[in-house]
Amino acid sequence: MSAPTILVIGPSWVGDMVMAQSLFLALKQADPDCQIDVLAPAWSFALLERMPEVRKAIAMPLTHGQLGVGQRFSLGKKLRAEAYDQAIVLPNSWKSALVPFFAGIPKRTGYLGEARWGLLNDARSLDKQLLTMTVQRFVALALAPDAPLPPTCPTPALTVSAAQQQAVIDTFDLDTVHPKILALCPGAEYGPAKRWPASHFAEIARHKLDQGWQVWLFGSEKDQAVAAQINHDVSGFCQDFTGRTTLGEAVDLLSLAHTVVSNDSGLMHVAAALNKRLIALYGSSDPGFTPPLNSQAHILSLNLDCSPCFKRECPLGHTRCLVDLSPQQVLDLITIRTPHA
Template sequence: MPDPRKILVIQTAYIGDVILVTPLFSALKQHLPQVWIECLTTPAAAEVLRNNPHVDRLIAYDKHGSRKGLSGLYRLMRELKSNQYYMVLAPHRSLRTALLVHSTGAPIRIGFDKNCGAWWYTHRCRYDSQQHETARNLSLLSALGIHADSLPPEIYPDAENRTAVDQLTADAPKNSRWVALAPGSVWPTKRWPESYYRELAARLTADGCTVFLLGGQEDRPLCRRIAEGLSSQVVDASGALSLRASAELLRRCRILVTNDSAPMHLASAAGTRTLALFGPTVPAFGFAPYARESVVLERTLECRPCTTHGSRRCPIKTHACLAGITVSMVYDQLKQMTSKR
């Protein structure tokens, strides 16, 4: 018999999507304090949720590794069924997620109506394309008669994360002029040009700022090229910090300049102002930076948006959406934003 306290949340999309689902955990614990919340997510994104007081258990679904393919999916479905959940919420909109939700056998299965597997849900909530993703995720609670107030994303670095950042920044000047740049993205068309990031870093260090280059292991070659030959005030932190440690570093920075990618949402969880550069995607999709006083720079072009997530190549082979955002435009906007404090 399902345990009425057990709730499963499924979000196995990108790291940024998992960051933006954290307000849902907070709201569940706020309105239903007795529940036990488990989250099914990817191994990479699980790091974002560790130490979160609103998540009682993490289940890693390595859909591209140990659990890939139909056999891995079937094993996971059997495991979820045996866990006896009473309620499952599915912010992630995919057929595979809907199948996993159905496989649990939970009496209450909540998801969005805009999903090709929505018929497997007992409660279908309207997907409002005009809302920020955090608000959309919270709207799933309306199926339970709960109307949660807007909540920011959350991330919880621990002592080990703080120590890692202390060590990385030990030689950096202890002032308020720390700026983070996050030049990477899984999608090449969402990256502001590498040469632009390099020029911006040079201009910022000339102003006396310390610049930290953030990214994962996959971003190390990119960040190394940007930092090469520049001032020692450019610190390449790519691949050196976990996601939660990166959030801790962002918390200590005055501002982040980033593409439309996961670091933008890490900064929102850290409460750090963000200057976000949008190209093939648009903020209206619901993924704008959440942190207060953040700014989006974008160009008005007939070809935008050309994709919902990003792509490998520009469809019209110009990359005008991001190449047209000049270094001077970004630098001047940074000056305006930092002059407010």
């Protein structure tokens, strides 16, 4: 009997794609010979290439939110030649289930979502009280419908080779003599209610620079302004990578860091999957829903009565859940976790 082939319809966010690796690992645990392909946005290929469980990444030609029924039909028709045994659809939208249906994949697994009866023939009801974490919801789809829940979730583990590390060292002409590198991730795509103040990040940077550490700043082009503010406050002594790297380069650079301080963001999940010493800062979001999946991670949240509110901007106008989370609390954790710093 040949090994089953599985097409996973992947999510559209960095953090969710990292957490999807737990599903891939669970599938491999159930059947080590299974072959996993992932249909996903092209930007995510850098992550999928660092997940040994994935055989092949297939580009989704449509952007997040586009319907494009005709394009989905054409893609599904093309994928029929792959003769997949099963599709697992991670997004909950109706349109995300179209390609596996058009591809004629015999078993199509996912949560009911937007009335997806028919498109899915292994449709599951999502009990949000039982499956409280995103990663649990992903991994549960690898199991039989009657399996005990919540499932045990394997830890994501991105693989970065020494050659990939050397490549980014050469590309950015990095100093690798200094033993300690602090990575700061001050952005958060969702909105300002998830972002720790730039002045707080700057204070962390200043203390570690004074102790001889290197401090690297990470993020997308959208995070360049906040990174510039942090770097200005420390007289430009940080290495600023915001908007200067591909996602793959950012992953490989983070793999060189000793400690990472991050908002609840995609890069936080990347750092966790790299098994970094991580301090994760939570404001408007819920650390119980999308925590960093790493035993070395330490979550800081003030657990105010008004949080988590899940808002992009603080509805009360003060963002105390983050403003009142002091730099000293973070510095204390860095000191505790790096006694020889």
